[in-house]
Amino acid sequence: MQAFAKLFQRLDEQRGTKAKVTAMADYFASASAADGAWAVYFLSGRRLKRLIGPVQLRQWLAQASGLPLWLIEQTHEHVGDLAETIALVLTEQPTQANPTAAIGLAEWVEANILPLRLLEDDQRRERVMQAWQTLSSEERFLYTKLLTGALRIGVSQTLVERALAKASHQPQPVIAHRLMGHWNPDADFYQGLFAERSGQEDASRPFPFFLAHPLETPTHQTLGPIEDWQIEWKWDGIRAQLVRRADAIYLWSRGEALINQQFPEIIEAAHALPINTIIDGEILAWDEGVLPFAQLQRRLGRKRIDAKLLSEVPTRLLTYDLLEQDAIDIRTQPLTQRRTRLNQLLDTLNTPIMISPQVFADSWSELAKQHAESRSRGVEGFMLKAKASHYGTGRPRGPWWKWKISPLTLDAILVYAQPGHGRRANLYTDYSFAIRDGETLVPIAKAYSGLTDAEIRRLDRWIRRHTQERFGPVRAVEPVQVFELAFEGITPSRRHKSGLALRFPRIARWREDLGPNDADTLAQAQALLS
Amino acid sequence: MTVPLIQPTAQGLYCAAGDFYIDPWRAVSRAVITHAHADHARSGSHHYWAAQPGIGLLRHRLGKRARISALAYGEPQAFGPVTVSLHPAGHVLGSAQIRVEHQGEVWVASGDYKRDTDLTCAPFEPVRCDTFITEATFALPVYRWPPVATVARAINQWWQTNAEAGRTTVLFCYALGKAQRLMAALGKDRPGPIYLHGAVAPLTQLYRDAGIHLPPAQRVSEAPSNEDFSRSLIIAPPSAAGSTWMRRFRKPATGFASGWMQIRGNRRRRGHDRGFVVSDHVDWPGLLQSIHDSGASQVLTTHGRADELVRYLNEQGLSARPLATLYGDGDDHSEDG
Numbered sequence: 001m002q003a004f005a006k007l008f009q010r011l012d013e014q015r016g017t018k019a020k021v022t023a024m025a026d027y028f029a030s031a032s033a034a035d036g037a038w039a040v041y042f043l044s045g046r047r048l049k050r051l052i053g054p055v056q057l058r059q060w061l062a063q064a065s066g067l068p069l070w071l072i073e074q075t076h077e078h079v080g081d082l083a084e085t086i087a088l089v090l091t092e093q094p095t096q097a098n099p100t101a102a103i104g105l106a107e108w109v110e111a112n113i114l115p116l117r118l119l120e121d122d123q124r125r126e127r128v129m130q131a132w133q134t135l136s137s138e139e140r141f142l143y144t145k146l147l148t149g150a151l152r153i154g155v156s157q158t159l160v161e162r163a164l165a166k167a168s169h170q171p172q173p174v175i176a177h178r179l180m181g182h183w184n185p186d187a188d189f190y191q192g193l194f195a196e197r198s199g200q201e202d203a204s205r206p207f208p209f210f211l212a213h214p215l216e217t218p219t220h221q222t223l224g225p226i227e228d229w230q231i232e233w234k235w236d237g238i239r240a241q242l243v244r245r246a247d248a249i250y251l252w253s254r255g256e257a258l259i260n261q262q263f264p265e266i267i268e269a270a271h272a273l274p275i276n277t278i279i280d281g282e283i284l285a286w287d288e289g290v291l292p293f294a295q296l297q298r299r300l301g302r303k304r305i306d307a308k309l310l311s312e313v314p315t316r317l318l319t320y321d322l323l324e325q326d327a328i329d330i331r332t333q334p335l336t337q338r339r340t341r342l343n344q345l346l347d348t349l350n351t352p353i354m355i356s357p358q359v360f361a362d363s364w365s366e367l368a369k370q371h372a373e374s375r376s377r378g379v380e381g382f383m384l385k386a387k388a389s390h391y392g393t394g395r396p397r398g399p400w401w402k403w404k405i406s407p408l409t410l411d412a413i414l415v416y417a418q419p420g421h422g423r424r425a426n427l428y429t430d431y432s433f434a435i436r437d438g439e440t441l442v443p444i445a446k447a448y449s450g451l452t453d454a455e456i457r458r459l460d461r462w463i464r465r466h467t468q469e470r471f472g473p474v475r476a477v478e479p480v481q482v483f484e485l486a487f488e489g490i491t492p493s494r495r496h497k498s499g500l501a502l503r504f505p506r507i508a509r510w511r512e513d514l515g516p517n518d519a520d521t522l523a524q525a526q527a528l529l530s
Numbered sequence: 531m532t533v534p535l536i537q538p539t540a541q542g543l544y545c546a547a548g549d550f551y552i553d554p555w556r557a558v559s560r561a562v563i564t565h566a567h568a569d570h571a572r573s574g575s576h577h578y579w580a581a582q583p584g585i586g587l588l589r590h591r592l593g594k595r596a597r598i599s600a601l602a603y604g605e606p607q608a609f610g611p612v613t614v615s616l617h618p619a620g621h622v623l624g625s626a627q628i629r630v631e632h633q634g635e636v637w638v639a640s641g642d643y644k645r646d647t648d649l650t651c652a653p654f655e656p657v658r659c660d661t662f663i664t665e666a667t668f669a670l671p672v673y674r675w676p677p678v679a680t681v682a683r684a685i686n687q688w689w690q691t692n693a694e695a696g697r698t699t700v701l702f703c704y705a706l707g708k709a710q711r712l713m714a715a716l717g718k719d720r721p722g723p724i725y726l727h728g729a730v731a732p733l734t735q736l737y738r739d740a741g742i743h744l745p746p747a748q749r750v751s752e753a754p755s756n757e758d759f760s761r762s763l764i765i766a767p768p769s770a771a772g773s774t775w776m777r778r779f780r781k782p783a784t785g786f787a788s789g790w791m792q793i794r795g796n797r798r799r800r801g802h803d804r805g806f807v808v809s810d811h812v813d814w815p816g817l818l819q820s821i822h823d824s825g826a827s828q829v830l831t832t833h834g835r836a837d838e839l840v841r842y843l844n845e846q847g848l849s850a851r852p853l854a855t856l857y858g859d860g861d862d863h864s865e866d867g
Contacts, residue, residue: 013803013804071671074838081795084793084794089672425793426795
């Protein structure tokens with residue numbers, strides 16, 4: 001744990017990506033395989049299930065510190081992070097030689113943390129409080145973060161891959177592939193990361209998804225002749241890779257979750273594909289045309305999909321790339337060739353697995369006209385892919401672009417605020433907005449992003465001085481500040497009082513030029529529904 | 531009910547029996563000053579009293595023409611029937627707790643204070659009293675300061691690493707007190723020369739004039755023309771961060787020294803490479819210790835986390851309540867930490 005805590009501290013202190021990669025590579029090179037496996041698990045954003053809730057932890061902290069519970073609660077609110085509060089309120093026991101210093105991350109997780117699940121409350125409390133006492137402040141922070149299942153380390157997957165590549169002397173794409181899909185954080189897995197490349201890489205795993213960079217407006221000047229580009233609609237669905245093997249079929253989302261169960265009709269259809277095929281595409285709710293994302297979401301929340309939902313929300317996989325054919329990785333063939341192969345492959349099938357149609361235009365300006373139809377077609381704009389492009393890794397500028405439609409907007413009034421987490425802890429950064437409905441205000445959306453750090457600080461000060469009421473951490477503020485919200489779509493919803501839900505709402509601008517009476521109305525929002 | 535010996539008024543904390551104010555925020559006739567920070571020492575009053583070691587700083591703040599009387603620590607000064615004496619507060623050079631005695635009743639207004647090591651001023655001296663007026667800037671149990679020597683070592687190490695990478699080290703901190711305290715704490719293991727921002731240099735000179743031993747340091751503007759600062763530590767006020775003044779430094783590594791840096795969210799939000807936990811205010815254990823040492827049965831709190839402290843002390847059997855003042859700006863994130 002000590003070594004992992006040091007790594008965490010180094011990552012926290014370093015701003016440059018190079019320094020972060022070095023810090024991780026140093027750790028990977030010296031960690032035991034068992035510890036390294038868990039470190040990769042946590043660094044790549046995977047989490048344990050929450051073992052203990054905040055209410056209990058605060059009670060235990062009150063007991064361990066001898067401070068009243070209300071003071072612990074106030075302190076937690078001030079700090080904004082419970083694990084950090086626990087790390088800072090408790091002091092180490094300097095007289096006691098620290099017997100846990102040598103215990104590694106794997107042993108902490110496997111022998112101490114995971115077994116807590118099986119214990120009674122009293123025994124859990126005893127074990128946790130004992131751990132708090134023996135760990136240093138930094139270790140206590142990490143330990144508690146693991147208990148709450150909320151450990152977040154600010155490094156991207158790509159940086160972890162780079163660090164592992166550096167430590168293992170394997171190419172980064174190989175590491176990226178090995179980290180995809182489901183794996184167990186054990187010594188075998190970790191040693192597998194360092195192994196020379198073999199023909200028997202785990203066959204269930206998808207390839208790392210190749211991503212597109214955003215682009216404002218394509219022109220001849222920026223992208224060259226339009227003939228060099230393959231143009232597709234940009235769908236608003238779930239990006240997915242379908243892996244067809246002899247013994248099994250795997251449908252992976254970009255979040256690396258296996259989603260076979262949610263889409264049985266696609267799995268069934270995939271049996272018709274030749275063995276050892278990997279296809280990249282987008283899952284969409286589809287009934288004579290694409291349905292809004294909200295419909296597709298109904299499929300995601302369920303463990304089992306019943307016949308009713310299957311018929312109400314039929315789905316399709318619109319494919320746009322072929323990555324492996326006949327057990328051969330063809331990602332480095334030009335896109336045009338992969339597209340031709342994909343076409344031939346799907347030609348013989350008549351299933352919910354279809355090809356995503358190409359869009360053609362004689363010029364970029366003509367394409368712009370079609371771009372304007374995006375919203376009415378239920379798509380988010382265009383994907384522009386260089387015809388010669390490989391299927392790479394990451395999100396480089398150049399080969400693939402996404403040209404999205406401009407978002408919808410509403411002017412809404414700030415009504416509630418709540419402190420954020422992590423970098424934004426103890427600052428009011430989570431906002432709720434309302435629109436006007438006659439004389440009353442109806443909440444319509446929450447938004448967290450879009451303001452600059454300076455604006456956030458200014459708004460934080462304003463919120464503290466214009467609070468009307470407090471509900472726990474939430475403050476109701478004077479409803480006078482107007483913000484322009486941008487969002488990708490709007491659907492009916494029973495969850496919000498307004499009866500509407502916004503998709504991907506964020507703050508476009510702080511409209512200090514507007515007063516609350518200038519904000520938009522419910523009727524105006526409803527008019528956007530069609 | 532009798533009139534309290536010291537009470538808040540529109541002008542500031544007022545002792546009616548002695549007809550004087552403590553750190554008034556408006557111009558008054560007689561002002562007793564705890565220390566030279568701007569929110570405590572405001573100009574315009576007719577006559578000031580302050581502790582001898584801080585007179586230079588105070589004159590710098592109030593101007594040449596201000597009428598200032600110096601008192602040695604512990605020296606009694608009569609204001610009518612009231613006896614006033616000043617006692618070290620350990621906050622910055624010349625900072626004082628103000629002991630006010632009237633008809634056997636003793637109040638202590640502690641101003642800003644700390645209990646931690648500071649080589650540049652006299653250490654806090656516990657003073658017994660009936661009523662103790664204390665700051666509550668960091669009055670939550672997450673605030674406990676690491677030894678300043680440990681922090682100084684960390685700063686030197688960071689500086690060394692930066693120097694090896696050819697990067698200028700820029701440390702932002704409060705210009706009065708914190709800057710000089712850190713300079714003194716860095717000790718003999720400094721990896722390179724120290725340079726000062728124009729806002730820090732004159733205050734540092736006043737410390738030297740008062741006989742405080744500090745390591746040599748030059749103004750950035752007086753550096754030799756071929757100086758590239760790559761091995762140097764620059765000490766600057768937080769307001770210099772992100773300014774054009776910073777452009778002269780090569781790939782600067784920036785750090786911020788403040789008690790607020792104890793919280794990870796603050797460290798990350800500041801956007802500096804490093805946050806160092808150093809405060810000239812009292813931490814939670816020091817605060818409780820000082821209240822205990824004072825023997826006071828009544829505790830009045832000023833700026834900071836007053837609500838929590840008051841409730842906690844009341845539950846501990848003390849009589850405590852908050853006192854409305856204009857010290858600090860009521861902002862959790864003020865630069866002075």
